[in-house]
Amino acid sequence: xxxxxxxxxxxxxxxxxxxxxxxxxxxxxxxxxxxxxxxxxxxxxxxxxxxxxxxxxxxxxxxxxxxxxxxxxxxxxxxxxxxxxxxxxxxxxxxxxxxxxxxxxxxxxxxxxxxxxxxxxxxxxxxxxxxxxxxxxxxxxxxxxxxxxxxxxxxxxxxxxxxxxxxxxxxxxxxxxxxxxxxxxxxxxxxxxxxxxxxxxxxxxxxxxxxxxxxxxxxxxxxxxxxxxxxxxxxxxxxxxxxxxxxxxxxxxxxxxxxxxxxxxxxxxxxxxxxxxxxxxxxxxxxxxxxxxxxxxxxxxxxxxxxxxxxxxxxxxxxxxxxxxxxxxxxxxxxxxxxxxxxxxxxxxxxxxxxxxxxxxxxxxxxxxxxxxxxxxxxxxxxxxxxxxxxxxxxxxxxxxxxxxxxxxxxxxxxxxxxxxxxxxxxxxxxxxxxxxxxxxxxxxxxxxxxxxxxxxxxxxxxxxxxxxxxxxxxxxxxxxxxxxxxxxxxxxxxxxxxxxxxxxxxxxxxxxxx
Amino acid sequence: xxxxxxxxxxxxxxxxxxxxxxxxxxxxxxxxxxxxxxxxxxxxxxxxxxxxxxxxx
Numbered sequence: 001x002x003x004x005x006x007x008x009x010x011x012x013x014x015x016x017x018x019x020x021x022x023x024x025x026x027x028x029x030x031x032x033x034x035x036x037x038x039x040x041x042x043x044x045x046x047x048x049x050x051x052x053x054x055x056x057x058x059x060x061x062x063x064x065x066x067x068x069x070x071x072x073x074x075x076x077x078x079x080x081x082x083x084x085x086x087x088x089x090x091x092x093x094x095x096x097x098x099x100x101x102x103x104x105x106x107x108x109x110x111x112x113x114x115x116x117x118x119x120x121x122x123x124x125x126x127x128x129x130x131x132x133x134x135x136x137x138x139x140x141x142x143x144x145x146x147x148x149x150x151x152x153x154x155x156x157x158x159x160x161x162x163x164x165x166x167x168x169x170x171x172x173x174x175x176x177x178x179x180x181x182x183x184x185x186x187x188x189x190x191x192x193x194x195x196x197x198x199x200x201x202x203x204x205x206x207x208x209x210x211x212x213x214x215x216x217x218x219x220x221x222x223x224x225x226x227x228x229x230x231x232x233x234x235x236x237x238x239x240x241x242x243x244x245x246x247x248x249x250x251x252x253x254x255x256x257x258x259x260x261x262x263x264x265x266x267x268x269x270x271x272x273x274x275x276x277x278x279x280x281x282x283x284x285x286x287x288x289x290x291x292x293x294x295x296x297x298x299x300x301x302x303x304x305x306x307x308x309x310x311x312x313x314x315x316x317x318x319x320x321x322x323x324x325x326x327x328x329x330x331x332x333x334x335x336x337x338x339x340x341x342x343x344x345x346x347x348x349x350x351x352x353x354x355x356x357x358x359x360x361x362x363x364x365x366x367x368x369x370x371x372x373x374x375x376x377x378x379x380x381x382x383x384x385x386x387x388x389x390x391x392x393x394x395x396x397x398x399x400x401x402x403x404x405x406x407x408x409x410x411x412x413x414x415x416x417x418x419x420x421x422x423x424x425x426x427x428x429x430x431x432x433x434x435x436x437x438x439x440x441x442x443x444x445x446x447x448x449x450x451x452x453x454x455x456x457x458x459x460x461x462x463x464x465x466x467x468x469x470x471x472x473x474x475x476x477x478x479x480x481x482x483x484x485x486x487x488x489x490x491x492x493x494x495x496x497x498x499x500x501x502x503x504x505x506x507x508x509x510x511x512x513x514x515x
Numbered sequence: 516x517x518x519x520x521x522x523x524x525x526x527x528x529x530x531x532x533x534x535x536x537x538x539x540x541x542x543x544x545x546x547x548x549x550x551x552x553x554x555x556x557x558x559x560x561x562x563x564x565x566x567x568x569x570x571x572x
Contacts, residue, residue: 212555291572311568314561354551462562467569474571 001270001281005031005252007506008272008282010259010298013041014492015482016288017242018069018499019506022149024249025073026507031280032243032251033272035258035448040239041288042447042454042484043492050384051327051434052234053391055447056454058339058373059086060229060238061220062493064142069496071146073245080241083231084378089224091337093424094194095344101337102198106225117192127189127199131222133170134177140164153504177215183350185215193345200346204371204395206459206489207318209353210346214461230338230378238492262287262298262479269479272298284509286502288483291315291457291469292450299476308475315463317453318489320398320440322405324413327434328388331376334425335390338377342370342424352395360401362412365419370394372420387433392416398440398451405439413437450485459489471501472509480506 007023009016012034024030038044042056060066060083070077088101100116103109106128113124144161151157177185186200202220203213231237243253258275262285271281287294295304295312343349349369356363373391375382383389394416400408413435421428440452447454457463469486473479482502487494548556 212558295572307568308572311565311572314565315569315572354554358554460562462566463569467566469572 003281003283004271005029005280005282006510007031007284007286008033008280009286009288009482010262010272011035011041011288011483012039012239012243012253012255013288013483013495014043014239014242015484015486015495015499015502016041016286017239017246018496019286019288019480019482019503020251020253020499021073021242021246021249022500022503023506024246024251026149026503028510030246030251031282032246032253033257033259033274034253034255037256038236039243039253039255040236042449043235043239043495045234045236045382046325046436048325048434048436049327051325051387051389052375052382053325053389054235054373054375056321057235057492058375058391059235060231061223061491062138063227063229064138065493065496066238068142068146069500072149072152072500075245080245081231081237083229086228086230086338086378088337089221089228089339090198091335091340092194092198093340093342094197095348097423099336099424100194100198102224104225104227109225113195117190117195120190120192120195123189123191124195127218128222128225130173130176131219133166133173134219135222135226137162137164137166137170140166149500149504150507151504153501153508174216177218180215181211182213182215182217183210183346185218186210186346193347197343197346197349201341201343201349201369204319204349204369205455205491207320207453207455208458208460209350211350212460214459228338230375232379234375234379234382235492259298261301262476264299264302264476267302267475268477269473284478284480284506286480286482286506288481288499289448290450290483290485291481292317292485293448294481297448302476304475315469316458316460317398317451318455318458319395320452321393321443321454322396322409322439322452323391323393323443324409324416324435324437326390326392326417326428326432327383328390328428328431329433330386330431331388332425332427332431334427335372335374335377335388338374340370340372340374340424342368342372342420344369357395357397360397360399362396362400362403362408365412365415366423368394368416368419370416370420372425390428392420396440398453405441409437409439409442410435454484455489455491456484456494457488463488471498472505 006028009032012032020030020032044055045052087104090102093099114121147157190196202217203210206213260273260275263271269285371393376388443452480502482498486498
């Protein structure tokens with residue numbers, strides 16, 4: 001049998017393009033297929049009349065990993081990506097109408113905490129000391145030279161990478177954070193409800209209430225001190241850079257090429273069938289889509305046992321991310337940061353889950369928690385000159401008990417806009433030139449993300465380690481899985497790690513399995 | 516050595532009684548939980564049941 005490609009990658013998201021660039025560099029003949037007319041998947045930007053809001057990911061965190069990837073590619077990151085430091089990290093709006101900017105500098109932040117709750121300053125420094133131990137470990141690990149691409153999935157090599165003198169002090173902190181939920185952990189450090197909110201709302205990223213979320217998420221706020229970055233040209237610059245690298249190494253990228261299914265020969269993946277009927281043969285297939293989409297849509301022809309699809313269907317997704325975008329005819333000076341958190345106090349963030357989310361109910365706008373992102377704050381080119389684009393994410397269930405998202409999404413978005421106008425951004429409603437409301441059902445249609453959850457599978461212990469979807473499918477030979485759903489909760493770095501791991505596994509299987 | 520009927524009964528009771536006692540205590544504890552705690556318990560039991568299958572996906 002002759003093969004058109006060594007590997008075909010379904011989905012030009014960050015995971016797929018990472019794998020494509022690494023594999024193409026190793027000399028494999030790679031084809032990347034993307035259904036949309038742009039790369040990036042959930043790490044991308046729309047473009048509507050010059051307004052370019054983010055699709056999902058909104059900032060770069062853990063930038064050290066990007067350097068490690070470029071180290072593997074033998075390239076300089078600066079030649080492909082430029083980014084700006086986000087400072088202040090957040091602007092937080094509280095229930096009493098007050099708001100506070102969270103500076104990047106630790107001592108400046110301590111002053112903010114002191115103003116709000118002097119009794120929590122000691123707790124803040126204790127928090128920084130503990131988180132700093134983990135940060136030191138991460139810095140030491142990233143300072144070590146990367147093993148070769150074939151070795152990064154070998155446990156002995158990984159252990160060597162982690163074995164630094166910073167590991168020992170980090171172990172008790174890791175245990176404390178891993179064994180405590182976020183709610184308890186934050187209460188150990190802080191007593192004031194507003195300070196607890198500042199350091200304990202990251203459970204939104206995990207798609208879980210704080211009492212079900214691992215304490216490790218408290219690290220995210222601290223990482224703001226190490227730097228959140230925003231790439232010039234928006235988040236889409238990251239997949240665009242990876243696509244350019246992959247193509248420079250010889251990979252082929254086809255946009256607007258929708259894959260109908262994975263072509264099988266027995267229990268082996270042997271290529272893909274496109275929606276227009278074209279069949280492409282390959283020695284292996286990498287599915288960079290949500291695992292639920294892979295098993296239900298791409299493997300619809302596979303004769304899999306019933307328990308497989310049942311298990312995939314039952315694997316819980318993280319928070320659906322209903323969102324709306326507004327393009328403003330004129331800049332709003334009241335938006336003071338790249339990201340604004342509009343909330344009440346930390347308990348309220350949790351109550352949304354218990355009182356509304358778990359019951360399939362939609363609350364009134366005034367009860368909501370909103371993350372408002374202004375990407376023109378760091379890069380004015382993301383909107384037409386003098387204009388602004390805001391992207392708002394909130395918490396709401398995928399399925400509403402009494403309503404239909406497609407019918408109420410616009411009405412609900414306008415209610416939220418009115419509320420945000422009244423609460424923290426006066427003049428917002430009057431300047432809206434363009435609005436796009438994207439409920440979870442619409443996001444699912446646009447990006448094929450199950451339940452509109454762009455954070456992928458729920459980040460909880462029963463979905464991690466051996467319980468998350470495997471990089472190398474255990475049911476279909478020559479099929480690999482990458483992307484957000486294989487590394488729950490880790491965002492863009494998680495997708496990038498999955499791309500590296502899949503490339504490594506595939507190269508190690510080569511030529512033994514794939515010859 | 517031959518096991519007498521009496522010693523067998525003692526052996527069986529030593530296993531069954533603590534088991535039944537555990538079931539009763541567990542049920543009593545579960546009945547006392549509020550709605551949110553019951554939801555958490557159900558979620559944990561659900562995850563526990565699903566985890567072995569996930570290893571093969």
